[in-house]
Amino acid sequence: MASPLTVASGSRYNDINTFQQLSLLHQSPRLESSKSVGQLKQFHAFIIKTGSPQHQTQILYDKIISLSRGNEIENLSLQNPQVYLYNFIIQCLSNANPLEAIALYREMLIKGLLPNTYTLPYVLKACWQSQSLRVGQQVHAYSMKTALLSNVYVFNTLMRLYAVCGLIKAVHKLFHFRQHPQAQRDLVSWTTLIQAYVKMDYPTEAILSFFDMCQANLRPDGMILVIVLSACSKLGDLSLGIKIHRYITDNHFNLSPDVFIHNALIDMYLKCGNIPSARKVFDEMPVKNVVSWNSMIAGLTHRGQFKEALDIFRRMQGLGLKPDDFTLVCVLNSCANIGWLELGKWVHTYLDKNHINTDGFIGNALVDMYAKCGRIDQAFGVFRSMKCRDVYSYTAMIVGLAIHGKAWKALDIFSEMSQVGIEPDEVTFVGVLSACSHAGLVEEGCKHFLDMSRVYNLQPQTEHYGCMVDLFGRAGLIREALDLIKSMPLVPDAFVWGALLGACKIHAKVELAEIVMENLVRFEPEGDGAYILMTNIYSSKNRWKEALKLRKKMKERKVKKTPGCSLVEVYGEFYEFRKGDKSHPKTLEIYKLLDEIMHQSKNHGYIL
Incomplete structure (x- = not known):
């Protein structure tokens, strides 16, 4: 029976005849003179694929045995050279060509050869590399039947297969309800379990498993600590993150050379909102890599600390460290939010000088930065120069044009999306509706609002209803705005009521404004915006007494006006x-x- 590899579709050796095989072997360095396992791997792969003469295979077997190091490997190869060589090639193919590795495993079974504890881990590795879950489940059944599952390496690799395939229940069941209790769970077993929980968004279970592991008197390594800290980040649980940090300190883990744990601590503290602790860890790091700097810059940007994020970036520049794509995207986002055009232009120049592709996230960040810094023409130029645009590229451009009052151009860009086959998302429609609102395009705004659900199967959220209320309000259609709010399937939030209150100010609807004010204060009892706007409405109608009364109420409720900032x-x-x-x-x-x-x-x- 032919080997599955020799009949594999697309093999360049399928039509090579025996004469050509011998000729190719003759042209290669002589098999007998091979002095490295690497050369033998090439020869063996060639022999399997071409079905070379038996004497060539036997020479290869002898050479591998002679080059094997260690008595255990040598004895194994002498006892069953065919199984040994199948294992050898399966290992070689498990990464580069996993489907062929699986085919070789099947061939072993057909020939009556018995896979061992060395075979199965690499076959399972080939299964997760190729997402061959069904084959992996068959290997699982075989390992249970032959008691090979009691081997900790087989067990760990099987757990990894289920984790890679997203079967968290299978990972949990395999870990906790094994039929082979004599196989001890080692550190790799616990790492695989905890990592699977975090990857599949079960951070609480990951933390609980970590504590179970500690109770089992196993000392975690740096990898597990990084995974557990990422679970704390996902939960946003600062007290738990501090507890893990204290555990690391109390158990005298040597953090000096471990930049990964430091980076994970920085990320955890920033995502949990403790900026001072994150900066303390960062400043005390003996060694920092680009990820350390990125963690600080990204975390500060996410927390709205844009100036501080850019200060960290300038420190990074001062040390001569080269920023990567992630760094530059975070810097551009910070520049966009505080209007630092010059630094944004410097980043753009840096990208051009270093021939860095401005498609994808970097291009989108450039478009957003130029638009928010008041340079809509440069934003449009970057947008048009992008060879590959996605929904985020179009959304950034539409929102930027809407901000600058270029409604019709924003709608033209939106129409272009359907022509190139890109589906808009919820944020895209916020930009489209905002453009219609600022330009007073009531009919177009209503059409796009209805198209969200009718054409694109997107359910409008409170942001979209707020845009429509603002659209009606600016156009003086107060009754339509009220009717829309009453028909909302969602509870109107501060954004919706704020839009209506703004419309009341434009059109001097004092009585309605008082009703809207009451609803708005329920959502933002400590916010000053509603009070200030309502005071201005009273003042515009010369109702000074009501305006003064409202200011006194602000003092009683300890609502302070946020001072203007430049x-x-x-x-x-x-x-x-x-x-x-x-x-x-x-x-x-x-x-x-x-x-x-x-x-x-x-x-x-x-x-x-």
């Missing part, structure tokens, strides 16, 4: 100013210059 960039440094701020060391000089500017302006006829 950022000024001078020679690459950002300076933050708030209303009445006197914290700057040069406050006196600043106010003196401001008074002089106001005086000069009045002298030139400007009314301030």
